[in-house]
Amino acid sequence: MDLTRLPAAWLRDNCRCAQCRDPRNGQKLFQITDLPTDLAVGEVRAGEAAFEVEWLPDGHRSVYGTRWLASADPAEGDGGGDSGDGRTEAGKQLWCAADLDGRLPEAGWEAYLADPAERIRVLESVQRLGFALLRDVPRTERQVLAVAGTFGHVRETNYGTLFDVRVEADPNNLAFTGAAIAPHTDNPYRDPVPTLQLLHCLTNAAVGGDSGLVDGFAAASLLRAEDPAAFEVLTRTLVPFRFDDARTALRADRPLIEVDALGRIREVRFNNRSIGTLRLSREALDSFYRAYRAFGELLLRAELRLDFRLGPGDCLVFDNTRLLHARTAFAESGERHLQGCYADLDGLASTLAVLRRERPLDELAALFDGAGAEQYLGEDVTQAQHMLQAASLAEAAGAAPALVAAALLHDVGHFHGAVTGADLMAGTDNRHSHTGAEWLARWFGPEVTEPVRLHVAAKRYLCAVEPEYFGRLSEASVHTLRVQGGPMSQSEVRAFEAEAFGAEAVRLRRWDEGAKDVRVSAAADFAHYRPLLAGLLR
């Protein structure tokens, strides 16, 4: 790679040395104006995994990993066509009702709380489809705030931290009557608009009062295809949205369809209830009202609208910058009580990203609790006990964190791949050291995966070079040794000794043999190793 062809300011702005970035928090410690104006790449030393650059004229040194350079190489850049922060149409799955095929993205409250994978699924739905439905949420007042707290922060407004949606005697909002409400977004008169809304159903015994959702991004994208002039007008016309009551006088002038700097749909505001008086030329008003009506008609198409009914305990979470919500009319005598609150998408996205970052550890934890708790092939300990014992022996021996991790995870290959541990016992090598190493390589570097990959080879090696080693093998291990190829030949021994992580694999193997002790029950559990593993994640 010819680093001198890269934009110098960009490359230098991405230096990750301790002078340029605070190692404690990753923040840059320099301003763009601190860089020399005649900045240029000087001498470059190419290593196996990194390039070292000496900068002209100031002599600063930066190291760039080849992996980072490959992924960030601006030659591959497409001018911002990626989905970026995921907030525009580029990061969404647009839908009409039929696409969802009657299946709402939903989860039970208990499962959502208990299982990170379930939380990821729900939050991904909100990000990708614009909504998700939590079922069986406790029907207690203010519970909606606890729901918001699982992924973000409540946005307090003039309506309070939460609002009750039920019939009121002297409503300051149409929501607090029994009237039907056409598809709309909330609070367009606010800026910043609340980007998320939650609606938690406490009671719904009313006749009517069903819910509807429309994907505003899908509708806007249809409008762009069918009536590009109308789309253009709606992105260019600032509409004065207003809300007034005794203590409040809000106003925001925003377009009905907001696009980002690249023209991608980013936000929809649609709410005739709060549109004030537009003061434009007659021609501009004619164009706007024509386009506004076209969009309004499109939003009412039956095929766009997803209908369902919120039952007691249901909590709907939806993107208020994208989805329009509606409800059918209901008799004011029928009891219907929702509690709602607002929150923001950025906090939800952060929670989701952190959950994803933690995902490998959750997946491994589940392995230890699930399949790992079953019997270890032909041994008296479970698979999980065996791996925890191996890790414990590694720790006691003062092994480096990577090798402790390798000991902890060395047999995960038994749970992966088409050929199983049972097949191995039946005479077919499942190559579990290889499948395990490959599976772990998504998250860990060679210092963890290589000892895992070589731990079966290490048994064959030790049986070849230490005549008495064979006698230490368990009955099952003697059996599998045959399937795995028996003791190594002399040429195999030489090849093994040339492996970069051969010695580590041998140490791991000895702990492996010792970790089948039914008398040992109090080895640390998986949670003990989480911080160590977190530090080794790529």
Next chain:
Amino acid sequence: MDLTRLPAAWLRDNCRCAQCRDPRNGQKLFQITDLPTDLAVGEVRAGEAAFEVEWLPDGHRSVYGTRWLASADPAEGDGGGDSGDGRTEAGKQLWCAADLDGRLPEAGWEAYLADPAERIRVLESVQRLGFALLRDVPRTERQVLAVAGTFGHVRETNYGTLFDVRVEADPNNLAFTGAAIAPHTDNPYRDPVPTLQLLHCLTNAAVGGDSGLVDGFAAASLLRAEDPAAFEVLTRTLVPFRFDDARTALRADRPLIEVDALGRIREVRFNNRSIGTLRLSREALDSFYRAYRAFGELLLRAELRLDFRLGPGDCLVFDNTRLLHARTAFAESGERHLQGCYADLDGLASTLAVLRRERPLDELAALFDGAGAEQYLGEDVTQAQHMLQAASLAEAAGAAPALVAAALLHDVGHFHGAVTGADLMAGTDNRHSHTGAEWLARWFGPEVTEPVRLHVAAKRYLCAVEPEYFGRLSEASVHTLRVQGGPMSQSEVRAFEAEAFGAEAVRLRRWDEGAKDVRVSAAADFAHYRPLLAGLLR
């Protein structure tokens, strides 16, 4: 006015009848798609103050006030060139340090709390200049939340409801060290970004740690003038801002300079600490970094930067979408402790609008407490007592609210105009009934102002038509009657009787004579009449 020339959908969308708008909350009760597609203005009846329209084809009737039509007439529209919601450069006063001439927009905390006019001044400064400084705010922990509560709602983030800015042992942010921080906006990695920031100084004994502010709108506007290509690039390039710590992974892709649909500067984000890796073509990166540097250099110009020092008890409130803030380095040993929080501009604007809406009542209340509490010219009661007694008599007589208000306010003209009440006593007519009516006409309609305007004429009228009336005048009133022209002539009497509010003025006048009773001390105070007056404000 030819109503058929107005855009029909626009005119109908602004119908204010009870079918079209919920009279309880002012929200529109119809969707734009509910209107007939072939909507047209049918028969129009023009009245003195309003036009009534019968719509084709549905026969709906709408009434439009002439005053509203004149102010909203789209022929006067200029395509959105007004300042709209006040959030873009069009609603701001851009500044460089010299413009402020060393005078910070500031107020004492007690005065700010006590005086609505002072609150209006402070909040207007935040809206117009981008900041204000409150002095002598109690130096207690969490007080910054109370400051935010005076105009809006705190925006909770991953930093909590408030954050402490002081040196920390293991900072997750450069702010929590003693390092200098160049001008920047906060949290560009969040979307919506917090639009307001508050910083409350509890202690500042450090050497260094001074504050700086730069008007980012002024800087962006300078860039547009000096280097339009750079300005354009910064409005078009989405920059990935990021923040990561153990529990957080925020990202927002936004331009450094955001313009609205009409191209007006609306938001500035500038913070090199959190700019991630841009993935663009080499050409785009070259253009961006050139423009970014040009903007960065401009932001460092000494003439743009306002320097000051936050002392204990100072609370700075500033617009985080516009102003960049900075601080000089300080010794980590010196004690410096700020508490900050985020809030939003829309809530502040709402509070300001409500305060302005209440302003007339506050101004009148101040009149009753201030000048009104002084001695009433030549009478034994004060001016305020006199007017409160008159209102009380009107109430007791079952007068309409407008006439009670007229009685309450009939003498405010003594406090306004170049010719004073003292001049009147010295022989020059101050025409206080006319100046009072004119002053009140800013807020009240003729049903209030006309009886006020005519209350002196009513005295001259009554003395002409009721021979015994003269005997009821107080000594001072006999004196002023002469200055005011004495009893009316016959032609003056006829003209008076033709006045639309002549009868009301006569009723008012009788209460006026009776409202100089030193024995009456328990008339209701001004606060009693506030709701009545609020209902009469235009």
